[in-house]
Amino acid sequence: MQVMVELSLYPLVDEFIPPIKAFIERLNSYETLTVTTCSTSTQVHGSYSEVMAILGAEMQRTHEDVGQAVFVAKFLNYDAMSSRQANHD
Template sequence: MQVMVELSLYPLVNEYIPPIQDFIDRLNSYSDITVTTCSTSTQVSGDYTVVMKVLGDEMQRTHEEVGQAIFVAKFLNFDAMQARKSS
């Protein structure tokens, strides 16, 4: 099963841009997920298990490095073959 997660990060620090950019850069280092960055959110898609593992690891790292931070996420599961047939 495939998943697409739309994610926004709000670090609760004065210098909030560097932690956001670092998080996005780390996501982009994974070759087995697709990352699309917009002005207010980042979309991560790929195999459900892989995406959830990556997000869990990277969100934990952000919390450890930054301290308090808010993540807002929307999850959409889909089967890529089913989505193509419906189009």
């Protein structure tokens, strides 16, 4: 099963840009993920189990490095979304 996650990260520190960039760079280091960065969020696509394991590890690392940070996420069943689009084409 494939999943797409749209994530926004809000580090609760004065210098908030470096932790966001570091998080996105770490996500981009995983060859099994497709990562698309937009102005206010990052989309991560891949195998459900892999995406969840990677996000768990990287979110934990962010909290350990930064302290307080808020993650906002939307999880979409990518298989169902792709199937629905194919039926409308």
